[in-house]
Amino acid sequence: MTGRGDRIALMATLAWRSLRRRALSSAVTVIAVGVASGLVLAVWSIQDQARRAFTATPGGFDAVLGARGSQLQLVLNTVFHLDTSPGNIPWTMYERMRNDPRVAAAIPYAVGDSYASYRIVGTSSELFSRASLGDGALVIEPGGRVFGPAAREAVVGSMVARRASLGLGTTFEPRHGFGADATQHHESFSVVGVLKATGRPADRVIWVPVDAMLALEGHVIRGAGVEYVPRPGAAIPIEHKELSAVMLRLCDPNAGFSLDDEINRRGRTATLAWPIGTSVAEVFQKLGWLGEILRVVALLTVLVAVASVLAGIHNTLEARSREFALLRSVGASRGIVSGVVAGEAFLLGSFGAVVGVAVYAAIFAVSAAAVHARAGVILDPFAYHPVLLLGPVITVLAALLAGVVPAVAAYRSDVSTALTRS
Amino acid sequence: MRPVGAGSPAPQFPGDVIVEMRGVRASRPRPPDGRRPVLDLPLFQVQRGERVAVLGPSGCGKTTLLHVVAGLLGVDTGSVRVAGCELSGLTEAARDRFRASAIGVVFQSFNLLPTLTAEENVLLPLRLCGHRDSARARHLLKRVGLTQEARAPSSHLSAGQQQRVAVARAVVHEPMLVVADEPTGNLDRASARAVTDLLLEVCEEAGASLLLVTHDRDLAARLDRTVMMADINRVGGSGAGENAS
Ligand SMILES: Nc1ncnc2c1ncn2[C@@H]1O[C@H](COP(=O)(O)OP(=O)(O)OP(=O)(O)O)[C@@H](O)[C@H]1O
């Protein structure tokens, strides 16, 4: 039949004009639909991305050796530089790992000091060595260099350099501990290198030689089981030295199994977190219920938004029955009248879906910034997730479904009755 | 006889009778669940090109008669033949298509869709049959003296202007028959006169018959024939049919 396109255009015009006439109510509905749609996109996509970003083993390490305790705490503390250190292990364990044929690289970590709320980690220059760590090695920006073996020098992460104004050549005095309880050290470190941004937690860390860190005045170390106070200028005897953790790069997966067996199952003094990604994945599993709640909340807002589409349109039907009857009296079918009503639902859903993408982008930007600032992990705004395509489509379909109720009501209304009712 | 559909050529029919109702009974719902008979017409006819005024007291079924003729209301029994088309045998969708091509309507008030401009309102019947002849719509608006107001939202027009737009819309698709239900009932004398003049003129120009309901005997006298509802409808007067069911 001719003119079908024109009739659709007519329905679209009437639907659009009707929404525009009650602009405020339409805008509120679109925002409600948009927020709900954006929440759904955000809850599904950000959670998934966060899990992927966190579980992707960062820094080229396969395992972490630390004090006896929780593997997760160890990983959070060393890989993500979050949480507190579970305790210390003697330096000799590091030496043993370094000489173990199953271990490709072993890097010492000593934590406990901070500057401007950024963590200071005592480590070895091997952390910057491609030979040892391959692509996981940290890269220093041109112009900088690695710190000297025991010098009061530091290499700072890109975020620290920017936010704490620690550029090349600047100096700082570390504080012992974190936050309000921290006490001031009076030795000054100079920045000799700034790291290229990695998008990993390393951006938020100040790296110093482990020996310089251990030797700071006020540090008491117990590597040999007795308290030892380092003397200024003198090297610390190896048996007294201690570390928070040793980061390990293993030769092959079998090495992981046998070390796991040796340290975790048969040993009693230390914990091996291996593989690193598994510990993090466990967190997300444990927090699964939280995700469920978020999903349910998001779906409930969708329900409310869809209901507001339904009620918003349905409320107008009574007042517009005369208009619909007029349309009928000039020859429009019931189908056209209900098409106008359904068209309104479709338009509300479509605009809502567009607003939803914007809401999602905003939520993403805020949460990505928060995750980056707190955990140094970068969420990729362009990472594909099926919900990013499905969400908007489902939003439009849900709105259309909500429009069915008023559309049916409009379809059923009797033209002659509506015309005689004044 | 095939039903008249959108886009089909002007219906052919024998003779010069444009409306013929025989043995028609129509009813309206009566709350809570009964039906009240409103029309019982042994015979009612309108000739081609004829302009007929329908007079009668309130509630005697004048509007109902127009709705039946325009295919807006189905009948209980009897034959309703309009422009060669037997409406009683048509589905509602077919009656919609028939109305879109063969009937023009003017009501007492609220004739226009408030979200459309005057011109868009006039274009409506054309768009519903798949044409978009803006030139014809503008010509008719000019004909009823509303060139300036063509682009105005119809809700911004005065009552008289709105009725003139409705008159233009009633004939834009060159219908066989225009039905008008007290088209000047809401207007002052001068506007009523102007609207009536226009209605008669454009119907004549479009070659359309006119079936007009009015309470105004002077207006009725200007048409070819006046029909008293009491003479044709066996269900008479207001409160009709209280004891007929
Ligand atoms: N929508 C309706 N539902 C139920 N009954 C109706 C409806 N419209 C009209 N009626 C009844 O049908 C009868 C005829 O009504 P109709 O509107 O045809 O009268 P009318 O002659 O046009 O009156 P008026 O001059 O007041 O417009 C009246 O008794 C009226 O109460």
Ligand SMILES: [Mg+2]
């Ligand atoms: Mg009436």
